Amino acid sequence: MPSPIILAKKIYKTYQNNTLYVNALNGVDMELPQGALAMIYGPSGGGKSTLLHLIGGIDRVQSGYLEVDGVCLHSANEKQLTQFRRDKTGFVFQFYNLLPSLNALDNVCLPLLAKGESIKQARRKGLLVLQQVGLLDRQRHRPGQLSGGEQQRIAVARALIVEPVLVLADEPTGDLDSHSTIELMDLITSLNQNLGITFLIATHNIDIRSAATHLFEMKDGILKMI
């Protein structure tokens, strides 16, 4: 049996809001194999985004064990976390979060520039990824000139350009109409099946659950596998 890409044991995370302490994660255990297309459901404030932050190396666990693709995130320092984010993961957000001053191609190329690749090389790869998501003809367009669905596909392309082992998506369909949602999920499913990329998606949208290989429910900081 292949080693899991995500291995989490007894993860706790508490946030302080002025004098109020919020237990975002209450001893989360998780094991996800490589190549999975996993989805986490649950109400807002249940801890879905917090879990994605921790798995993505954006935030730190308070206690517990968290290993992603062999990297122990619970003990990694800031430099190691930056390197982890740059090399291992891709992020897709609800509101796309593209830089408005860059065109589609340059937005896609950003992670490679962060890795220190040349602009020429980054753009060459960027064009290939844009072709994969079906938006090669939109390479010169700025985010403001693209539809919501197109922007989200650009965001997916940006996540894919570093050939990540894991793509984390937080409500990726939250701002899309039903047609764009179907197109995006088709793209994610195809990337998962054809390239073997692992996806972990936090969502409210029950219409897309049929695409998942693993389903989780998160409520009050506790994760359950469905």
Next chain:
Amino acid sequence: MKLLYVLRFLINHIVRDWLRSTLTILSLSMIVFIFFLSSALISDMGNFGNGLIDVPQTLIFMSRNAMLPSDSQINTVDFDSYQTAIQDLFGAHAIKQSYTKIFRQLHYDGRSISLSTLTQDEMQDGADFFLLEGSWPNKKQEIVVTRAFNTITEKSIGDTMTIYGSEFLISGIINSEKWMAAVIFMPVSQAEKLYQTEGIFQLGFIQLNNDVDANLVQQFLETNLNDGDCCSVYQDDHFVALYRDAVKGIRFLARILQLIVLFLIAFGSYNASVLVLNEHEREIALLHVVGFSPKVINGILIFRLWILLFISYLLGYGLALIYSKWYLSNLRLAISGNLIRLEITWDSFLLGAGLIFLFAVISVWFSLRHQYTKNIHVSLQKVFTGRVG
């Protein structure tokens, strides 16, 4: 290539954010403008007193208790007694030369202008004057004026002016690298006739030979020859020191102003930096998420602030240059006949550039320090939930 890419990205970024960028540039350029003017003012104040009678080995005689040269009155008999005493005690050849000056302070064209007597010999020996245009007065009722007088009053060769009820023609303009004051010079004979003060003058000068100790002579005269309560004896740098003392307060204020301006620049840079961090927090967080290290992001932010400061600096410099030129052709303020030039120099340009770019680095460092230690996770969280830009 990458630098150009980042530059293009940042310029696009600044242009997209045009309203905030414009306001930042305008406010910073105003501060830069004030920086240049205060630097010019300090430089002008620093030049105050330069080129005043400052001939080595020269003792100056002025009426005891007189504050200003124009208040002094010395007669030839008293002045001669000083010369005799010096020769008696320090030798017949102790004195190289001696001369007297009639000196007045005029109210002319709304300004305080000095009038002094001058001979052609003194012109070269005293303050390194040279004839810039025209000729030395060789007719009755002719005078020469300094370049500063010409600049302040716009009176030039061929123009006439009324002094003490008499018409005088300007025959020449004289200048000295070190003389900043606006002064009218006329030959002694004309001044004596004009003021009807034959045998009475305001200032006496005795230049000693190099082998005579001027300090010793001054002490001797002050101690032993003051029974008649005639004169105070000063060293050659007395008036320079007097003038410098008079403008000490203004110079101090100008320095304080410059210091405040430097703080304003630092504060403005810091503000601009904090504004960028706050307004583009999610974009910065996004750069973190896609793998840019804090060091690279700092570099990008410093570079962005530099671009804004560079534009502001050039704009402020340009405005200061334009104002300086306008000021010299229209206002030309003077203090005691000393023209305030407000000249924008390369020295202040380079000093300002160095300081301002240093402030940018410190400002970004400070603002980011705050950002990274307190808000990084919060701002990163916004990437997941909020809209960028």
